[in-house]
Amino acid sequence: MAIAKLDVVVLDCPDPVALAGFYAGVLGGTVVEDADWVDLKLPGGGVSLAFQAAPGFVPPEWPAPDHSQQFHLDLTVEDIDAAEKEVLALGARPLEVEDRERSFRVYADPAGHPFCLCRC
Template sequence: MTAIARFGAIALDSRDPRGLAQFYRALLDFDLRYESDELVVLQGSKVTLTIEHVADHRPSDWPGNGVPKQMHLDLFVTDLDAAEQAAIDCGATKPEFQPAPDRWRVLLDPSGHPFCLTCPPGAN
């Protein structure tokens, strides 16, 4: 079986991406690769961590379930259209709302967890 995508990044939502990135840089000694008010990208030896601004982000109330745990995967692909169709063929579904379909596609796994298909940084 040929892989449809390769693991790209773990993406965390936060009201304060820069503040959360400072925490993870100190905790994990990751390198800063990109920083803006909307997105921070940190790089470890074998993993990329992105922290994305979500204005109405609510922290999990773990171990409760009123606000469940939250995160999503970014999966790198070379062809968004082909990878999207292959993921759907594997059982993913595509929500109607797509915030930037020319740059990434948001899909839902069979349990409803969102994940993104995207081309890696620097890819054309």
């Protein structure tokens, strides 16, 4: 029996509204603002993403064995090449995309959090 149910994944960042807008562009959903906290309600319900203002935020370094990446999101996509073009247009930057045959590619969101686009 579970003790709890996962409700939301929270990302610290310098600009919660901007980062929520980035992920809304990638995942869809509705951005709901509340002071220094912003929710992204995803289509279909379930787990949401939230964004919290963090003064002095320092983005993770990837890959860096001497620095924690903190966490990353794996996002499944039907067409990895098309999805790559779209996330780059929204402000993502590539971190590891050299191996074009691999089943995933690694990017950073505009605040520097790593995420992967993964083939279905």
